[in-house]
Amino acid sequence: MAGKIKIFIVDDDTHIAELISLYLNKEGFETREVHNGRKAVEEFASYAPHLVLLDIMLPEMDGYQVCREIRKSSSVPIIMLTARGETFDKVLGLELGADDYIVKPFEPKELVARVKAVLRRYENKEVDMTKQVVLPNLAINHTTYTVTYHGKVLELPPKEFELLHFLATHPGQVFTRDTLLDKLWGYEFMGDTRTVDVHIKRLREKMTENDVWSIKTVWGVGYKFEI
Numbered sequence: 362m363a364g365k366i367k368i369f370i371v372d373d374d375t376h377i378a379e380l381i382s383l384y385l386n387k388e389g390f391e392t393r394e395v396h397n398g399r400k401a402v403e404e405f406a407s408y409a410p411h412l413v414l415l416d417i418m419l420p421e422m423d424g425y426q427v428c429r430e431i432r433k434s435s436s437v438p439i440i441m442l443t444a445r446g447e448t449f450d451k452v453l454g455l456e457l458g459a460d461d462y463i464v465k466p467f468e469p470k471e472l473v474a475r476v477k478a479v480l481r482r483y484e485n486k487e488v489d490m491t492k493q494v495v496l497p498n499l500a501i502n503h504t505t506y507t508v509t510y511h512g513k514v515l516e517l518p519p520k521e522f523e524l525l526h527f528l529a530t531h532p533g534q535v536f537t538r539d540t541l542l543d544k545l546w547g548y549e550f551m552g553d554t555r556t557v558d559v560h561i562k563r564l565r566e567k568m569t570e571n572d573v574w575s576i577k578t579v580w581g582v583g584y585k586f587e588i
Contacts, residue, residue: 365391368476369410371401371427372442373419377465381414384469385476398422402430412480414472415459416442425457432458436506436519438483440475456559458519460546494529496574496588501526515567520545524560528576528586537583557584 368385372378373396382392393408395401398419405413413431417424428439441462461479463472494501500509506522508515517525523545528536536544538557546556561576561584574588 365389366412366480367391367393367408367410369401369405369408369413370394371398371413371419371424372396372416374416380469381472384473388473388477390476396420398424398427401427405431406434410437412476412483413437413439414442414476415439418444425453428457428459432519438479440479456518456520456556494526496529498570498572499529499568499574501529510568511570517564517567521560521564524557525564525576528584529574532574532586532588535579535582535585541583 366389368390370378370381370385370392372381372394375394375396378394378396382394385392393404393410395404396419399421401415401419402422415424415427419427422430424441424443428441431437431439438461439459441459442465443462444465460483461475463475493503498511501507501522502509503526506519508517508522508525524541527541527544541557561578564576574586577585577587579585
C-alpha cells in the first residue's frame with residue numbers, strides 16, 4: 362500500500378480508543394478516532410481508511426449497523442471489537458462482512474498484530490481477486506464486486522462473493538472447510554466450520570438453475586467448484 366496506512370478507530374470508550382491509537386501510531390499507522398456509530402458512517406467515506414476497528418456497543422448506531430452500512434459501498438477490512446464472547450456475536454459480525462474480531466480486554470500488541478495480519482491478507486486477496494470469471498450464465502466481476510447469473514445481478518454479501526470467486530477461480534480443486542476459513546476469514550478466525558456451510562447454503566439458494574457448473578460437496582472433505 363502506498364503512503365501512510367490509515368486506521369479508523371470506532372469505539373465509544375475514549376480511553377480505549379486513545380490507547381489503540383497510541384500503539385498504532387508507534388507502528389507508523391495514521392489513525393482517526395470516532396466515538397459514535399452514526400458519526401462513523403458519516404466520516405468513513407471522507408477519511409477513506411485502509412482498515413476499520415469497530416466496536417459493537419456504540420451510541421446511536423451499533424457496530425453491526427455500521428458494518429452493514431460500510432459494506433454497502435466498500436470492501437475495506439473490518440475488525441470487530443467486542444466485550445462479549447458469545448459465538449452468536451462473532452458469527453453475526455463475520456456474516457455481515459467483518460474480516461476478523463477481537464474480544465476485550467485484549468493486549469494492545471495482539472491488536473496491532475491482528476491489524477497487520479488482516480492488512481497482509483487483504484493485500485494478497487486483492488492480487489488474487491483480480492481474476493475475472495466468465496462461464497455459461499455466470500460472470501463474476503471483482504472490479505464491481507458483482508455476480509451476474511442468467512442475466513440478472515445477484516446481491517451477494519462480501520464473504521459470499523469472495524467464497525464463490527475463490528472456488529470458481531480454482532475449478533476442480535477440493536478445499537476443506539478449514540482451508541476455506543483460513544483463506545477467506547483468516548488463520549486467526551476462532552469460529553467453527555458451520556460458517557462455511559451457511560455461506561455455501563446461501564449461495565446455492567440463489568443459484569438454482571441446472572447449470573453446467575456447480576458447487577459440489579465432497580463428503581467428509583469439503584467443497585469444490587465443478588465444471
